[in-house]
Amino acid sequence: MSTESVILVGIALVIRLTFMDSSMSSSRKKLMRTLCFAVASLALITTTLASESTRPNVLFISIDDLNDWLGCYGGHPQVQTPHIDRLAQQGVLFSNAHCQAPICNPSRVSMFLGKLPSTTGMYFLGPNFRTVEPTRSDQTLFQTFRDHGYFVSTRGKIFHGKADAASFDHVEKSTGWRRGAEKLRYTLAKTHPLWDWGQVDVPDEEQRDYQTAAWAAQELPKLAAREKPFFLAVGFHLPHVPIYASKRWFDLYPLDSLQLPETVTVDRDDLPEIAKQLTLNPTAPRHSWMVESGEWKHAVRAYLAANSFVDHMVGMLLKSLANSDAADNTIVVLWSDHGFHLGEKLRWAKRTLWEETTRVPLIFAGPGIATDQLCPRPVGLIDVFPTLLDLTSLPPRADLEGKSLQPLLKNPKAKWNRPTICTFGPNNHSLRGERYRYTRYADGSEELYDHMNDPNEWNNLLAIKEPGVEHRQVADRLKHWLPTYNADPVAGSAGSDSPIYGEGKISLSEAMKKGEAKRKAK
Numbered sequence: 005m006s007t008e009s010v011i012l013v014g015i016a017l018v019i020r021l022t023f024m025d026s027s028m029s030s031s032r033k034k035l036m037r038t039l040c041f042a043v044a045s046l047a048l049i050t051t052t053l054a055s056e057s058t059r060p061n062v063l064f065i066s067i068d069d070l071n072d073w074l075g076c077y078g079g080h081p082q083v084q085t086p087h088i089d090r091l092a093q094q095g096v097l098f099s100n101a102h103c104q105a106p107i108c109n110p111s112r113v114s115m116f117l118g119k120l121p122s123t124t125g126m127y128f129l130g131p132n133f134r135t136v137e138p139t140r141s142d143q144t145l146f147q148t149f150r151d152h153g154y155f156v157s158t159r160g161k162i163f164h165g166k167a168d169a170a171s172f173d174h175v176e177k178s179t180g181w182r183r184g185a186e187k188l189r190y191t192l193a194k195t196h197p198l199w200d201w202g203q204v205d206v207p208d209e210e211q212r213d214y215q216t217a218a219w220a221a222q223e224l225p226k227l228a229a230r231e232k233p234f235f236l237a238v239g240f241h242l243p244h245v246p247i248y249a250s251k252r253w254f255d256l257y258p259l260d261s262l263q264l265p266e267t268v269t270v271d272r273d274d275l276p277e278i279a280k281q282l283t284l285n286p287t288a289p290r291h292s293w294m295v296e297s298g299e300w301k302h303a304v305r306a307y308l309a310a311n312s313f314v315d316h317m318v319g320m321l322l323k324s325l326a327n328s329d330a331a332d333n334t335i336v337v338l339w340s341d342h343g344f345h346l347g348e349k350l351r352w353a354k355r356t357l358w359e360e361t362t363r364v365p366l367i368f369a370g371p372g373i374a375t376d377q378l379c380p381r382p383v384g385l386i387d388v389f390p391t392l393l394d395l396t397s398l399p400p401r402a403d404l405e406g407k408s409l410q411p412l413l414k415n416p417k418a419k420w421n422r423p424t425i426c427t428f429g430p431n432n433h434s435l436r437g438e439r440y441r442y443t444r445y446a447d448g449s450e451e452l453y454d455h456m457n458d459p460n461e462w463n464n465l466l467a468i469k470e471p472g473v474e475h476r477q478v479a480d481r482l483k484h485w486l487p488t489y490n491a492d493p494v495a496g497s498a499g500s501d502s503p504i505y506g507e508g509k510i511s512l513s514e515a516m517k518k519g520e521a522k523r524k525a526k
């Protein structure tokens with residue numbers, strides 16, 4: 005019986021008693037009325053408690069810097085990720101999901117606060133959102149679930165940097181091996197010290213991400229046995245640089261048959277200058293170096309190996325959940341904070357407004373969600389917060405800028421009339437609709453790509469002096485969705501790693517020193 009029906013039954017009984025047998029003495033009537041109120045109230049309390057303890061749990065799985073190189077996303081023809089592929093079959097895979105910022109911190113802050121970077125001014129790697137206005141006192145996704153009776157627990161990389169204390173009932177400290185100062189594969193003097201990849205001779209069980217997965221797998225049956233519903237947030241660090249895995253995972257991808265991403269040498273010729281500058285990350289190796297040094301295939305192989313290793317660990321979590329009492333009452337959400345270029349558009353890493361960076365895996369499975377469905381509608385990580393409130397029947401929050409995906413989780417072909425947006429730096433926005441990507445930079449220059457005919461975004465349809473009327477109309481239609489407010493970067497903003505914002509004016513070796521000093525300071 006729902007809370008509403010209990011209230012209605014209570015009211016009905018009171019009315020019935022009010023007009024009951026007139027022969028009954030007035031004191032007796034009063035007593036009956038009081039009893040009736042007490043019964044109705046007790047039923048109401050019991051029902052409310054029951055609905056709290058039967059609310060679905062949430063298993064929230066984050067994978068850092070994971071692009072579409074998953075079997076179910078088809079981003080690389082050789083990648084092997086059987087566990088994530090199976091999860092997609094059990095739920096809804098969003099094939100056109102995008103982050104709201106193309107680097108860790110602002111992407112995660114936007115997702116967890118449910119606000120756009122253009123609203124908060126959080127555009128770059130720093131500062132921490134708790135140290136600045138206007139986000140200092142914001143209530144995160146996790147806090148909201150805590151406030152509604154959930155036990156919220158976490159381990160691994162969920163926030164960029166330290167876990168936000170107010171967000172969790174329990175933060176389990178990471179343990180396990182991670183690459184130290186030694187280099188695995190190459191020594192290019194002028195890149196960030198984290199930039200490295202290769203096979204490691206360290207058993208999987210000893211590695212950091214594995215220990216995170218093993219802990220979470222042990223924790224799930226315990227959480228399932230609790231009276232309160234749970235929200236477990238598990239964050240994997242791989243395949244973020246340094247990209248490594250053990251021999252078992254490298255052996256899946258023999259070098260001699262490895263396929264590399266498709267590129268065209270003139271790809272960047274039709275880009276506005278601001279696009280070239282914005283994406284000129286001085287901490288990553290240049291694509292030309294990757295090709296000339298012969299390292300391209302080694303990095304691609306390491307990324308594939310790391311993805312298969314992470315997939316194995318996701319499998320550990322899903323197996324534990326399936327064997328637990330919470331199997332039928334848990335929503336699983338798997339996502340990444342942004343994608344990653346491995347040579348596409350002649351670039352490496354993130355910090356771009358192109359498809360390989362903005363597109364992210366996003367999969368939902370569990371109660372109330374369709375199974376084995378692919379949803380092509382353009383959605384964002386910012387939509388996850390309102391969706392989870394909806395799926396768990398928690399009250400909606402008016403301050404959230406995303407939109408609940410619940411209609412699409414029931415019917416993945418349902419109508420959806422809005423594009424999604426990704427922002428890098430103030431007033432540089434890229435809108436992704438179902439077919440087109442439209443990008444407008446702060447200086448007014450533009451890009452337009454037709455994904456039906458150009459999935460690699462090789463041809464900027466607005467680069468020619470007089471673009472066709474049809475393309476101009478598409479751009480104008482999408483432009484309507486650009487934010488009208490663009491917050492200044494918050495105080496202490498840093499970590500754009502772009503020449504546009506000054507930081508790129510330092511030389512590559514200075515960038516490297518800066519990175520090393522930061523690591524030592526930790």
Ligand SMILES: [Ca+2]
Binds near residue numbers: 068069107
């Ligand atoms: Ca990241």
